Amino acid sequence: xxxxxxxxxxxxxxxQEVNITCSHNNIATNDYITWYQQFPxxxxxxxxxGYKTKVTNEVASLFxxxxxxxxxxxxxxxxxSDTAVYYxxxxxxxSGGYNKLIFGAGTRLAVHP
Amino acid sequence: xxxxxxSPKYLxxxxxxxxxxxxxxxxNHDAMYWYRQDPGQGLRLIYYSQIVNDFQKGDIAEGYSVSxxxxxxxxxxxxxxxxxxxxxxxxxxxxxxxxxEAFFGQGTRLTVV
Numbered sequence: 001x002x003x004x005x006x007x008x009x010x011x012x013x014x015x016q017e018v019n020i021t022c023s024h025n026n027i028a029t030n031d032y033i034t035w036y037q038q039f040p041x042x043x044x045x046x047x048x049x050g051y052k053t054k055v056t057n058e059v060a061s062l063f064x065x066x067x068x069x070x071x072x073x074x075x076x077x078x079x080x081s082d083t084a085v086y087y088x089x090x091x092x093x094x095s096g097g098y099n100k101l102i103f104g105a106g107t108r109l110a111v112h113p
Numbered sequence: 114x115x116x117x118x119x120s121p122k123y124l125x126x127x128x129x130x131x132x133x134x135x136x137x138x139x140x141n142h143d144a145m146y147w148y149r150q151d152p153g154q155g156l157r158l159i160y161y162s163q164i165v166n167d168f169q170k171g172d173i174a175e176g177y178s179v180s181x182x183x184x185x186x187x188x189x190x191x192x193x194x195x196x197x198x199x200x201x202x203x204x205x206x207x208x209x210x211x212x213x214e215a216f217f218g219q220g221t222r223l224t225v226v
Contacts, residue, residue, distance in 0.1 A: 043218055044215075
């Protein structure tokens with residue numbers, strides 16, 4: 001099973017770039033890396049997904065080195081509304097084709113004025 | 114609009130009573146999931162289903178039961194055997210095999226008194 005390790009919490013200030021790194025040493029060949037964002041009392045929301053190198057969308061960038069044992073979510077110029085919990089997870093396939101989404105504890109990002 | 118709907122948003126029950134949480138999706142997704150979240154904690158997987166009439170236990174299935182009679186519906190019953198049922202419950206769905214982009218409902222906050 002591919003498992004992930006992230007920092008428990010991070011602090012930043014408005015306008016700064018935030019980089020959250022996730023370790024996934026046992027990632028499998030067919031696994032994708034996915035990041036979610038969760039605000040209090042809401043369900044998580046998909047942010048970005050990638051397999052290798054770099055992926056960018058209107059919300060964030062995802063950097064994945066060649067060995068794929070880690071990934072970094074980059075949030076450019078954060079605002080107070082980016083205060084949330086961020087989860088890193090990898091696709092988890094079992095025999096029989098089941099896909100079980102395993103969420104770790106996530107990283108609690110606090111953005112300060 | 115396509116989406117995933119959980120109801121009710123808030124639920125109160127007396128200790129010892131079974132309670133069923135509803136989850137409906139119109140995204141035509143094959144896979145559905147139930148998670149539990151306690152205050153300040155990450156998501157823990159209760160049950161998941163890949164296809165109709167089939168489901169698998171997650172990490173904390175004891176005291177819970179599910180059914181998947183229709184593709185669109187994946188209700189969760191919290192039974193009296195669950196020792197500490199008060200929590201925030203989240204339902205999610207994804208296209209299916211290998212897909213880690215999941216869509217979440219808004220959650221049901223269950224309080225047992």
